[in-house]
Amino acid sequence: MSRVVEAVAPARLGRDFRVLMASTWVSNLGDGIALAAGPLLVASQTRSPALVSMALLLVGLPWLLFGLFAGAVADRVDRQRMVLVANSLRIVVLLVLVTTIVTGVVSIAVVLGAMFLLGTAEVFADTAYRTFLPMLVEKRDLGIANARLQAGFITLNQFAGAPIGAGLFAVGMAVPFGVQVGCGLLAVVLVSRMALPPGPVRGEVDTHVLRDIADGVRWLMGHPPVRTLALVIVTFNVTWAASWSILVLWSLDVLHMGPVGYGLLTTASAAGGLVATFLYGRLERQVPLATLMRTCLGLEVVMHLGFAVTTTAWIAVLIMFGFGLYAFVWGTLSQAIRQRAVPLEFQGRVGSVYSVAIYGGIVVGSALGGVIAEHGGITAPFWFAFAGSGLTLLLVWRQLGHIAHADDDTRVQAPEPHAG
Missing domain, CATH: 1.20.1250.20 (MFS general substrate transporter like domains)
Structure with missing residues (x-):
């Protein structure tokens, strides 16, 4: 034991x-x-x-x-x-x-x-x-x-x-x-x-809570790697949610899997994440962090393309398994990178900005997915997600090397304390 x-x-x-x-x-x-x-x-x-x-x-x-x-x-x-x-x-x-x-x-x-x-x-x-x-x-x-x-x-x-x-x-x-x-x-x-x-x-503070929120946002905006990571997370959550919001309809109308089949898709994703829990330590030790981040985001782009073109149920299940695996690695790694870079006294405020960004991206993406599917068909949100995530990855490809080692970035200074 x-x-x-x-x-x-x-x-x-x-x-x-x-x-x-x-x-x-x-x-x-x-x-x-x-x-x-x-x-x-x-x-x-x-x-x-x-x-x-x-x-x-x-x-x-x-x-x-x-x-x-x-x-x-x-x-x-x-x-x-x-x-x-x-x-x-x-x-x-x-x-x-x-x-x-x-x-x-x-x-x-x-x-x-x-x-x-x-x-x-x-x-x-x-x-x-x-x-x-x-x-x-x-x-x-x-x-x-x-x-x-x-x-x-x-x-x-x-x-x-x-x-x-x-x-x-x-x-x-x-x-x-x-x-x-x-x-x-x-x-x-x-x-x-x-x-x-x-x-x-932080010890005893005499600042207004709104000032504290502003300082947290200012810290994030003044730290280029952490700021870029937040923008990546927002964008990828928008594209992910756009396709995920109509996943059940896609599984029923395109794959013809039925309700049980839809459950199999979500189970396959969870199974991939479970496998990743055993692999993560080795991956983090043996693979450069920037390479690991690029690989995860690249697989996300490929996943959207795979969903857009496939009509075969078992291929979709395999893609979902892979999604669960790399999504776990990305989520764990990105959170660890942020935690390493952010000072203890800013962990709550910067972390909350990330949470709001995640949920905001999901809300926006879900709304977009419904509209896109309504006008372009069930697979249209996957094409949107493929194009949007792919373009985002191209734009941040070089910056991911700095993001991976955001805790080494000393260019940002904590905001000056404010009285009152």
């Missing part, structure tokens, strides 16, 4: 990293259960497509509304306490939701309201969570540490959580959310046992 633990979470990463990993894995399991149970609960209350789609919107909307504010707060307060408070509020909301289900007073309004509140609490919890790693592990270990956290997301959230959530919902509507409460409580206990430096990383 000790050998397995060492392989998953090497001792050099420290005890607190192992506690953080356990906490995030438990939380991922609870979120994965809700990933299946949430839509089922919505469908049990309404058959309105508008209200069903509203549920998904209300989960992501808080990131656009509160993401930057949450990043500023994470850099002003005790981050460990911020996670504990936010996750405790999530538990309270879940308990209220469970109570309404058990007592039979649940309604679509209650469910939608709960989803918005849960999404809002998640913004603050996740923003602070993401600042922990640079406080716990050495810069050289950020890649493998991120890979281990992402392994829990893929295994427990995408693979295990959804079928467990659906099965528990079949037992009783309130059961999966009760289990999620238990996961949340355990995650809170684990986070409370981490030995992080007490208090805010």
